[in-house]
Amino acid sequence: MWTVVLEEISEFVGGRAAALVFKDSGSAFVEARYQFGIDPNRVRLYSETYSKFDPFAALAFVGGGQIVSLPDLVCFEEYCKGRFYQEWAVPQGWIDVASAVLDKSATSYVFLSVFRGIADGMVDDEMRRRMALVIPHVRRAALIGKVIGLKREEAQTFADTFDGLGAGMFLVDGRGQIIHANSAGSAILSEGSVLRSMNGQIVAGEAQINKTLRDKFAMVDQGDAALGTKGLALPLRAPDGERYVVHVLPLASEARLRAGVAHTAVAALFVRKAILETRSAPEVIGLTYKLTPTELRVLLAVVEVGGVPEVAAALGVAQTTIKTHVSRLFEKTGTSRQADLVKLVAGFSTPLAD
Structure with missing residues (x-):
């Protein structure tokens, strides 16, 4: 609903457009999360080019909720000669901006800006008074939205984990x-x-x-x-x-x-x-007990196929060969029965899906 809200705020305080903007304090990254009355192409140009010239980059040093306009931040005459004003603001018919920081952290801040049209003149006391009425509600809504967003992200993380x-x-x-x-x-x-x-x-x-x-x-x-x-x-x-x-x-x-x-x-x-879970990580078992590839193969076959005769038939080798490998498995794993080997492998089973 932010777009509709920004339109109503702009109309109430006497502006022509409004934006809810995210600024990374440590870089030039700026994003107009929500906006009203601004051409999307101009929003893109702002993020890509003109944000670095924006005087409101100094908002990081302004207290939360404090309302400032361009003359509060820079020399307005010099500002009017700069690229930001000449190439970005004037083509849109804007002369001044009333802004206030809504939320600020060590790395970023979010602010609300309402743009004043050239025909309307500079930000005046009445616009500041009306902005002051609106800002506490916008700050609260922005913070609630932030919490909801974090909870949604957290919920999605848990959903992905469960899946x-x-x-x-x-x-x-x-x-x-x-x-x-x-x-x-x-x-x-x-x-x-x-x-x-x-x-x-x-x-x-x-x-x-x-x-x-x-x-x-x-x-x-x-x-x-x-x-x-x-x-x-x-x-x-x-x-x-x-x-x-x-x-x-x-x-x-x-x-x-x-x-x-x-x-x-x-x-x-x-x-x-209710079956024996054998979806184990064979490489982990092999590393844990220092098994050779052949020993690991025999171990997994004992779990999946059965006793020595069945494993020998499945692998196409003599039963004496399988017995030798099983003896080595007993020695390396500290077990004495094939049932213990089955339990050992089951202990390495993964709870994750295939």
Whole structure:
């Protein structure tokens, strides 16, 4: 809504155009984030060429909310002879500007500028009075917008992180309404075998599990601490016999409760197949235990294929050769059973999606 607001501000204070401008204190970078009454081509020329000649670069030294015009910053007669005035301001019919810093940090600042037309004359007391009425509201709106922008960026960062998980992840409210699902979670819902969405609510295929989930969501929503902070795990079974496990994590920490803010999501669900996860980083395992490429290959085959006879057949070598490599694996990893090798590899599994 900034464009409309800037138009109304310009009309109210007696200007012809207005802009909300971002300036990098450490460089010549200037960006008119929002503007009214300025030709887009002129905005581009300002950023690329004329910003370096702009007297309002000195606004970095002006206090927040203080209203200044060109004569407050430079010798106006000399300014009128310069390139900024002759090549950028005059072609647009402007003679003076009323500006005020809205937000300032060590590296940048944001200011509001309202441009005065040549026919209207210089910035006068009445324009300053009206600007003074508007500035506090504009400052507050700009700061709120900044906070919202940061929160949106933060939320997007978390969404991107969740989408990188191999497990399906859901945030739900006290009625099981899905607030957010990551990519893996959306895929599970699309498949509809163990979990599906009905009118936006998460529903388990098994009636008893579905009831248990509903009860747990309601408990957390009502502040019941029975689930604790670690939550619980429930088994899920697809019609084709595939088994899954869903971990329910309550989102009712003491910090959230002390904040006294209503949070929509009351629980996070993590869902994945109940199988040995072998998506490990082989190079990390090899480096950790100083394995040769062949030993690493045999180790992964033990996990994925089975015992010595199966691995020998899969790799096309003699069983005695596999036994030799397995013995070396036991020695290097400090294990004594093939089951221990399987656990070792599982310990290096990644939570990230393929």
